[in-house]
Amino acid sequence: MPAKRSIIHAGKNGAKFLGFSTLAGVLLAGVALPTAGALGLSVKNGVESFENVPDDFKTPPLNQATNIYDAEGGLIATVYGRYRRILTIEEMGTLIRQAQVDIEDARFYEHGAVDPKGVLRAIGKNAGSGAAVQGASTLTQQYVKNVHVEQAGDDTAAVLDAQRKTLGRKIQELRYAIRLEEELTKDQILTNYLNITYYGNQAYGVEAAAQRYFGKSAKELTVPEAATLAGLVQNPTQYDPKLHPQAAQRRRDVVLDKMLEHGHLSAAQAAEAKAAPLGLRYQAPRNGCITAVAGTGFFCDYVRQVVLRDPAFGSSAAERQRLWDLGGLNIRTTLDPKKQAAAQHAVSSKVKVTDTVSAAATMVEPGTGKILAMAQTRPFGIDKSKNETMVNLNVDAAMGGGGGFQPGSTFKPVVAAAALEAGLPPTQAYSSPNQMDWPTMRTCEGTWKNANKGKKEGSVPNESASEKGPYELKEAMARSVNTYFVQMEQEIGLCAVKQMANKLGIGARASG
Structure with missing residues (x-):
């Protein structure tokens, strides 16, 4: 990136005057030339609208990807609403900044929020063709538009509104661009622009784009790679290097010509870059x-x-x-x-x-x-x-789990622990018949409920016909005697079992 050239700084009133004096030109550059009468009306209405735009432009925090790692630092997954990683200007490297400025707004470091030369050039081209073939938005104005698109999020209607090329939208972008140029340096605006801009294939910002298309960081990009990414901004779909490699390569070469024109490449460097293949190392989106x-x-x-x-x-x-x-x-x-x-x-x-x-x-x-x-x-x-x-x-x-499962016999130790805590001895014995009706049990609310509620069977059996008591706790646990633990649970109450389960980190409901 060349050293920043001298910039004429206008104060707030000066900036407004510049906005008024170039407003007509901006409107003419963005649309086909109207009749003379309509021109006067457009400028008058435009200036009035310009005055009414509030100074409340807010740059939003940008959505980024979240990375989840295991204990050894291995990546488990990447989750995002916007695939993006925000970089500082130093982390971006020089090439992508040069390429993006040269193709989008070569005089970015020389003009303010509005580029008078760009406006006049666009007016001439549009007048000659009778149609809006060239716009005059500066990189700062493009950044403002991108902010509005970002704020729209996934609301399709809001996104289309933010991108709509209307008189009111142009005026709003101009006013906000002037405000930004008063508050931020050129490097700050460029950094913000490169972090917010969409490069296609779910890649937002230059770092995400570099990783998506070339599997490397923005700072590691070569000349032809940086030119390829810079060329995408105008139309990420039309110049998609994965789907339309020939179109992407032609667009890349246009960017290389601009870098040569503005002194950031020598003729030999430009020729070498043009001779290089696209060299994609495309990384498909993996989200969630x-x-x-x-x-x-x-x-x-x-x-x-x-x-x-x-x-x-x-x-x-x-x-x-x-x-x-x-x-x-x-x-x-x-x-x-x-x-x-x-x-x-x-x-x-x-x-x-x-x-x-x-x-x-x-x-x-x-x-x-x-x-x-x-x-x-x-x-x-x-x-x-x-x-x-x-x-x-x-x-x-x-x-994110289900409604839970019957724990079966694995819960018998929890019942035993609750009984011991309640004061029953390890030698506690119960008659433990081979089969018994479900009894009524005490709940945490102090009420009694029929433990058979919701169960298909009207009684609880043991595993085999020979399995019948009386048993003490040690033998009942070893044999996993169902009726023993039903009788124990009846004596201590469902609440004691639930509380013990919770102490052990087990979610349990005292439902019988």
């Missing part, structure tokens, strides 16, 4: 937990749920959602890739993806609560033909 490293999709979604629900990331749900949507986060997690692979093998080796049942396993480090692995037999996704699911069987419904 559905593209996570194999087996980690459910953990990725769990991370998202934590950010959206934990007050550490914002005092309200809306605030946490804004944080996630804005992105730009580097989330480093406790997931151990080796333990994750082992857990995935453990569940998948016994239960197949095509089985009617599923298996899941979470590995948690005792004492710290760190999640080291989170595995599930069915893949994370929405394609039912591939037996994919978005339901994380490792967590409860609030965190």
Whole structure:
């Protein structure tokens, strides 16, 4: 980038005067020449509208990609609403800045918010053709338009309105551009422009574009690569180097000619760059937990749920959602890739993806609560033909899981722990018949309820006909005697079991 050339700085009143004096030219450069009478009316109305535009232009925080990493620094997934990484001007490197300025606004460092020479040139070309063949928007004005497009988000109607080439829109862009030139340096405006601009294929900003098309950072771009990206801005679809390589190469060569014309390349450098192939190393968009490293999709979604629900990331749900949507986060997690692979093998080796049942396993480090692995037999996704699911069987419904499952005999130790805490001795004995009716049990509300409610069977049996008591706790646990633990639960109440389960980190409902 050449040293910044001297710029005539106008004060606020001077800037407004410049806006008034060139407004007619801007309007003429943007549309075909009207009749003389209409010209006078357009300028009069334009100046009045210019005065009425508020000075409340706000540059929005830019959406960026969020990266989720495992405990060893490996990338699990990239999640974004806008694939972008914001760079400083130094991080961008020189070539892309030179190329973008030369093709979009070669006199950017010499003029203010409006380029009078560009306006006159556009008027001449438009008058000669009788149509609007050339505009005169400066890079600053283009940045203003991009801000409005960014603010529109995914609202198609709002995006179209922000891009509409109307008299009112041109006036608004001019007023805001003048305000920006008063408040920011040229380098700051250029940096903002290069970070916000869309380069096609879901790539916003030069860093995302460099990674998308060439698999490298913006600072590492070669001359022909920088020229290719700079050429995309005018029409990312028409000059898409993946879909239309010949058009992209012709556009690249136009940019190289401009860089030669403005002294940023020698004739030999330009010729060498033109002779080079496009050299794409296209990186297809990979967005969201559905593209996570194999087996980690459910953990990725769990991370998202934590950010959206934990007050550490914002005092309200809306605030946490804004944080996630804005992105730009580097989330480093406790997931151990080796333990994750082992857990995935453990569940998948016994239960197949095509089985009617599923298996899941979470590995948690005792004492710290760190999640080291989170595995599930069915893949994370929405394609039912591939037996994919978005339901994380490792967590409860609030965190993206299902409605829960009957724990079966695995819950008997919890009942025993609750009984011991309630003061029953390890030698506690019950009659433990081979089969018994579901009893009435006490709930946390102090009421009594029929434990049979919602169950298909009217009674609870033991495993075999010979299995009948009386039993004490040790033998009943060893034999997993159903009726023993039903009687124990009846004595201590459902609430004691629920509370013990919660102490052990198990979500449980005292539903009988």
